[in-house]
Amino acid sequence: MLFLRMTSPLSKKAPQASSAVVEGAEQPSTPFGLMERLFPICRSITGNGVRETLAILREYLPELVIHEVPSGTPALDWTVPAEWNIRDAWVKNEQGERVIDFRQHNLHVLNYSTPVQGWFTRAELEEHLFSLPDQPDLIPYRTSYYQPNWGFCLAHHDRLALPEGRYEVCIDSTLDTAGALTYGELFLLGSSEEEVLISCHCCHPSLANDNLSGMAVATFLARHLAEQPRQYSYRFVFIPGTIGSITWLSRNTETVQHIQHGLVATLLGGPSNFTYKKSRRGAADVDRAVAVVLRDSRLPHEIRPFSPYGYDERQYCSPGFNLPVGCLSRTPFGEFAEYHTSADNLDFVRPEHLSQAIDLFSQVCDVLDTNRRYRNLSPYGEPQLGRRGLYKGVGGGTEGADWQMALLWLLNLSDEEHSLLAIAEQSGLPYALIARAAAALVACDLLARVE
Amino acid sequence: MLFLRMTSPLSKKAPQASSAVVEGAEQPSTPFGLMERLFPICRSITGNGVRETLAILREYLPELVIHEVPSGTPALDWTVPAEWNIRDAWVKNEQGERVIDFRQHNLHVLNYSTPVQGWFTRAELEEHLFSLPDQPDLIPYRTSYYQPNWGFCLAHHDRLALPEGRYEVCIDSTLDTAGALTYGELFLLGSSEEEVLISCHCCHPSLANDNLSGMAVATFLARHLAEQPRQYSYRFVFIPGTIGSITWLSRNTETVQHIQHGLVATLLGGPSNFTYKKSRRGAADVDRAVAVVLRDSRLPHEIRPFSPYGYDERQYCSPGFNLPVGCLSRTPFGEFAEYHTSADNLDFVRPEHLSQAIDLFSQVCDVLDTNRRYRNLSPYGEPQLGRRGLYKGVGGGTEGADWQMALLWLLNLSDEEHSLLAIAEQSGLPYALIARAAAALVACDLLARVE
Amino acid sequence: MLFLRMTSPLSKKAPQASSAVVEGAEQPSTPFGLMERLFPICRSITGNGVRETLAILREYLPELVIHEVPSGTPALDWTVPAEWNIRDAWVKNEQGERVIDFRQHNLHVLNYSTPVQGWFTRAELEEHLFSLPDQPDLIPYRTSYYQPNWGFCLAHHDRLALPEGRYEVCIDSTLDTAGALTYGELFLLGSSEEEVLISCHCCHPSLANDNLSGMAVATFLARHLAEQPRQYSYRFVFIPGTIGSITWLSRNTETVQHIQHGLVATLLGGPSNFTYKKSRRGAADVDRAVAVVLRDSRLPHEIRPFSPYGYDERQYCSPGFNLPVGCLSRTPFGEFAEYHTSADNLDFVRPEHLSQAIDLFSQVCDVLDTNRRYRNLSPYGEPQLGRRGLYKGVGGGTEGADWQMALLWLLNLSDEEHSLLAIAEQSGLPYALIARAAAALVACDLLARVE
Structure with missing residues (x-):
């Protein structure tokens, strides 16, 4: 168990940890324990959920730098969006009972919903409901970042059970154009200025495999590498998906030139085998290193060619950057039934699979670092x-x-x-x-x- | 059905059509109808059969230019041969009955036979007979273009049934060294001088799949392309096999430099799947375009490497020219039982397979034309x-x-x-x-x- | 049978043959006959066994040049070792009976054993015994060239049957630092100074497939080529394994630059299919030639990539030389049960397999020689x-x-x-x-x- 060897100073609660952290709390010593702490937080691409998350990570990684990029800042072809925060959201029936309740599960609200308050007929409400007819017990995870909308996600059988009538709807959210996009960055200087990039997204609400597992693996990998002699410098970024990597890239055009290898870490805690998606280059050293480490592991695994859909490797591998960044996960997005539903919860994650993933990433870094x-x-x-x-x-x-x-x-x-x-x-x-x-x-x- | 969309002006009887066409006749509006008209004609590598054929094609393609190249003209390593024409051919028994009769089937005569008139014993006749012991009901198609010879082709059981005795033989053919080799050429100017070549042979007598199907597909493809905006110019050649393409190449060394892509169209009406034989280059754009169109069609098909045997791609892909010309057919020559026999008749051809082939060629041309x-x-x-x-x-x-x-x-x-x-x-x-x-x-x- | 066509002058006993040859003896006319003569000799990497072997080969190849390289001569990273000779070796029980006897089988002595004489307990003796528990009837072949040691090899059941008690041990060997390493070389001048190298090892004692078969094939191949017109010059080397090729390379840095193709010949008489191990270059002409000849032979066979273990191709393919030398054998070393045991005897070799191998080598040489x-x-x-x-x-x-x-x-x-x-x-x-x-x-x- 690789992570069991990680001890102080890094494993101690860092004094400079953000004030959002409960004073005096010792962080759990395992990746799964970290996930348990992060799970309840309602994250989005901006807002306090990300801030709170990064503050907890900084307990584990005291040198984690937290960046705030003002809403409205141009970022490549995009603009940093308004900061979204949410206090509460519910649908009440005529009796005033909460029939959909954000406090019960933060997936119930369409992520990044505009605020709304008022009475709606069942038919009017219908257009703002999202459910999964084929998985009628699960709450789907849905977002509407770039098209203003409000909505609720719920189990399909609950949706069907909503009678005709009038409903009072409240989404107590804010979209602040004077807000910011928040991301975290950790730099481990090595003997060389040449860098290895590890990237994971931190924008999903209460979902466990996607992508608390990535954050947990990246965090404990960083703690491990911090204690090793390193040829390369290692840069860890904890960013909201898509807009986060785009924002980071827009602010790091210089840094990007030092990136020799990179991996997106995601979906690493589920019950299935490893899958590696190659970088756009297809035969970059990182692609070959992952393939050899997977081969040497004798674990069943799959290696796939690059495709321009998936996680932030899409941005790193856009043709202007064309960085050698692949994506190392277990079963990829959309290919397991729990994906983007309330079933992607802590029960879905196997603690020993997190350890195995940290070990695998560590071996890949070791190959990259010693390959001469x-x-x-x-x-x-x-x-x-x-x-x-x-x-x-x-x-x-x-x-x-x-x-x-x-x-x-x-x-x-x-x-x-x-x-x-x-x-x-x-x-x-x-x-x-x-x-x-x-x-x-x-x-x-x-x-x-x-x- | 692609060809149903083809209307005037091209589908009307062209006023400049050759006088060999029955006056006032409207050409049939389908590829199969065209094949029905062409089937009875006795073609060879030279002579009136080819002329009559091209005259009919010109009804469909008024801008078809018919070239006459004098016998004796040097053509690369070859010489344009004498023009062959035939009026009649028969073998009569001692009772004066026609036991082999060209008028019953033009395959009965060895194509390009020298003239002969006289009496022969059964044994003498034997050396001039060709039949298929394994397919005893079928008349084979045989030729002797470059080695002067005369002969008759017949069903093997008819051959065995010829009794001993004397036979009167007549092949009323002419080999005119003051004649010509005839071929047709249609040029569709596009936005660019760069060309796509479509080539088919027009030298086979009453055989349907080989290669009236190629002529029919090329004709209706040309009519379709004539109505489309085109980046490339398209050049269609209707030529006798081997000597025709050699003659055409010898007269078009300038044109050849503009050929960017090319296809030989042959054997496209039979009951089987498409087969594509790659150009000598192996990964030319035309090779890749045909592969993608076949893939996208979801039709079962086969793709084969180049080999220096087959149709006129042999000449286009000779090392001096090395043009990117492949061959798109259904089951290739020699691999279906009806090949070069009287069973390759109109019943062997499926009209809907002609439409499918025209559509496929059209899609390949579309890929080539739009590939940027x-x-x-x-x-x-x-x-x-x-x-x-x-x-x-x-x-x-x-x-x-x-x-x-x-x-x-x-x-x-x-x-x-x-x-x-x-x-x-x-x-x-x-x-x-x-x-x-x-x-x-x-x-x-x-x-x-x-x- | 290729070798049956080989006649005088080469097949006659050469007058300049070494005096070690029995006067007046006619050498047998077949490869297998040659192997029968060579089998009883106790060879090692140096010494009279090799000398006697090469003297016999010179009866078949009168132009074979025998080289003596003094012990102590530097050879690349190595040094030519002391010359080893052995007269007798035995272990006697207390009754004076020879319980292990070199005269019965020369595999009984650890090859290159230091001399020893004295009394040992059963336990002391145990450390100097080598046997095969999984093949208890066979005597293993073991060597200790570069780590001074003495020992005996014996059938495992014989080892188990040795009772407690005292044993008298004698290995009557000499290690002469004023001796030499002996190898043979035959050069067949062709039209060109460019060379094909054929290499086989001559250092194994009474083992048949490994590698008397290689010597027999090389000898009769040389006799065949000597009678053919040749474009290339051909160089045959009969050398002790490893130290022999290293010594030869160290003395032939000029010659090496003329080597265009090469093959190591080994393990060619056993009952199995041909296996070709490619040169380090992987697609050298010799690799392609062997592949085509094997394909054309329609014999079942296997082609493997280069690996840096095996026979003297290891030396020829070391990165400083990187010669295009592959290894053509039947089942490779270590993959057949008889390998390096007393079961690799003359019964294991099929005479017709030697002929087939000679023919195959001859065809490969023919391809190399005519490939233009x-x-x-x-x-x-x-x-x-x-x-x-x-x-x-x-x-x-x-x-x-x-x-x-x-x-x-x-x-x-x-x-x-x-x-x-x-x-x-x-x-x-x-x-x-x-x-x-x-x-x-x-x-x-x-x-x-x-x-």
Whole structure:
């Protein structure tokens, strides 16, 4: 369990944590515990839900920087929207009973709803209701960010049970054009200014797999990396989907040039296998690194080509940026029944799957961080491994154990062109073994690193 | 039914049609009707059969130009052969009864037979007979263009039934070294001088699928294209096989430089699935366009690599020219039992398969004609489609309908390098949808055409 | 049977044969006969066993040059080791009975054992015994070249049957640092100085498939090639494994630059199918030639990618040399039960498999030797084959016989870029047919060789 090794100073409550955090609270020590704290908050693309969320994350990541970008700020082709906040929302019947109640579940309100107050007939109300006829027990998650609208989401059988009559409707929300879009950013400086980007979205209300799991994995991955020696610098962004990455990109055109590799982290806690969607480049180092780590894990998994739909990789991989950013998840959006419904709750998430995901991301970062090219310093014929203590004694058996094969592959392919990753790919041997064998050969002066 | 939409002026009897046409006759309005008119004619690589055929085609295509190339004219490595005509041919038994009779079926004579008149023993006759032991009821189609010979083709059981005795033989043919090779050519000028070539052979006698079907498809395709706005110019050639394309190439070394894409049309009326044989280049635009159109059609089909045997693509794809010309047919030559026999008659052809083929060719031409590269004018992040009316309102469902995917793929891949065809290939979306979506994005100033 | 055609002068006993050969003996005329003579000799990486072996080979290959490289000579990263010779080796029980006896089988001694003489307890002896628990009837073959050690190999049930008690041990071997490493080399000069290398190892004691089969195949292949006109020069090396190729490479850095193609010949007499392991380059001409010859043979076979373990291709394909040398064998080392055991004896080898292997190597050499590029001298359209006597007469059948397809493929692809090998690959036609058709087209002045 990777996260069990993470200790102070990072795991202590940071003194500079936002005042939104309950004073004196110790944050739970597991990714799942973090998710439990974040789950009840009603997030959207702007507003206090995001702020409260980031404040909690800062307890885990004291160096997390929280950015506020004023509504109305131009961001590439877009404009930072008004800040949305909501206090309450309900539909009452003529008896004054709340028949739909935001306080019971924040999915009940169409996310980013305009405010509304008044009486409506059942038929008028109907146009503002959203439900899932095929999943009649679940509340759907629906949004209307860029087309002003109000509405309620509810279980389909509850919708059908609403009798004719008049209903009093209240959505006590505000859309403040003097507000801001909030996002968090953590930078871990490495030996190099070249960066690895990890991005996850923080705009979904009470949904667990999508995408509290991504935030939890990214948070604990950052805590892990903070304690490691790092070649690359690592940049974590916790942003509202789409408008968040667009806003971040618009403010970081300089930073973007340092990004060598990147991953969007999402949908990592559910019960299914890993799926990797390649970057637009298709054969970027990150695509190859994820493929090798998944291969080495021996876990069942799927690798898919890039497509321009999905999460924020859409923005990072837009043709003007064309960053090498893939998306690592379990079953992708829209392909599991609980997606964007009230069934994507904490019960749907498996704590051990979060640990597994953190471990996988950590291994990918390790591959990226250690992937180098070497030159065989004794390239004419094989060097005599035996006198360097790298070869077994009595020969003649059907030897060829992995360690010795790793040595031989490294010597054979270290021609300045093949990276460790390429050698792991070609040999079929685990990357970690290749990397260990490379270190042994460097120690014997048989390999030299190519800068 | 594409061809039903084709009306005047082209579908009216052309006043300049050759005098060989029955005066006042209206040509049948369907490809199959055209085939019915052409079927009885005894064609060869030269002679009046080809002339009569082209005269009929000119009723449908008034701008068809008929070329006469004198026998003896050098044509690349070849020489235009003598003009062959035939009035009658028969074998009579001692009782004077016609036991083989050209008037009953023009396949009975070895095509391009030298003239002969005289008495022969059964044994002498045997050397000049051709039949199919495995298909004993069918008359084979055989030719001897470049090795002077005479002969008769007949059903194998009729051959076996010819008793010993003497036979009077007459082939009333002429081989005129002062004659000509005849071919037809139709040029449809487009916005550009760059051309698409459509080629079919017109040298087979009473055979229907091979290749009246090709002529019928090419004719009605030309009538369709004549009524469309066209980027490319389109050149249709109706030529005798091999020597015809060689002669045409020898006279069009300038024209050839304008050919950007080409297709040989053949064997398009039979009962089977489409088969496409790629050009020698293997990944020419025409190869990719046909593959995408076949994919989009959802019809079962087969795509094969180039091979240097088949129809006139052999000449167009000879290494000196190496034109991007493929061959689009149904089941290829030699792979169906009726091939080059009397069973390749009008009953073997399905009228609706001709319509389907015309439609397919038309779609390929449409792809070639509209396939362009675009530049995303808002390439940094996704442009906001919603405010341009290109995005749905309430989000959060498992959207991703084809139209929106087409927009996103276009924006993502319009980097000046990917053509619409490449985007249709990579996205898996229908080309027609991609093209419509491109037009919508151009209208919103999000894409600009790359010249 | 290829080898049956091999006659004098080479098959006669060479007068300059080494004096180690029994005077007046005629060498057997078959590869298997050669193996029978070589089998009893106790070879190692150095010593008289190799010398005796090469002396016998020189009876078959009078021009074989035998090289002696002094022990202690630097060889790339290695040093030529001491010369090992052995007279006798045994373990006696307290009754003086030989319970393990080198004279019964030379595999009984750990190859390259240091000398030893003395009394040992059963427990002390145990550490110097090698056996195969899973194959308890077989004596394993084990070596200890680079780590001084002594030991005995024996059947596992014999090992278990050795009672407690004291044993007298004698290994009457010598390790002479003033000795030499011996290898043989045969050079067949061709029209060109460019070379094909055939390499096999000669260091195994009484093992048949590994690798007397390789020596027998190489010897009879050399005899065959010596009688053929040759474009390339051919170099055969008979060397101890690993240290032999390293020594040879260290002494031939100039020669190496002439090597255009190469094959390691090994494991060619067993009962199984051919396996080809590609060179490090992966698509070198030799890799493609072997693939085409195996394809054309219609024998079941397997083609594998390069890996840096195996036989001396490891050295030839080390990154500093990166020679295009593959390894052609039957079932590879370690993948058959008899490998490196006393069961790899003459009974395991099938004489007809040796002939088949010689024939296969011969065909590969033929492909390499004749593989050229041509230019079609009549590249515009197809040339008229008929008037050159290259085309059948009566057309119209479903012709396309291989010969005519070979002509057409050659004409189509002879654009100076495609070699005969490439044309054989692309057409799917046998290389031999392609080569014959090329000669016919050259004779007609339709193709010209590209230098």
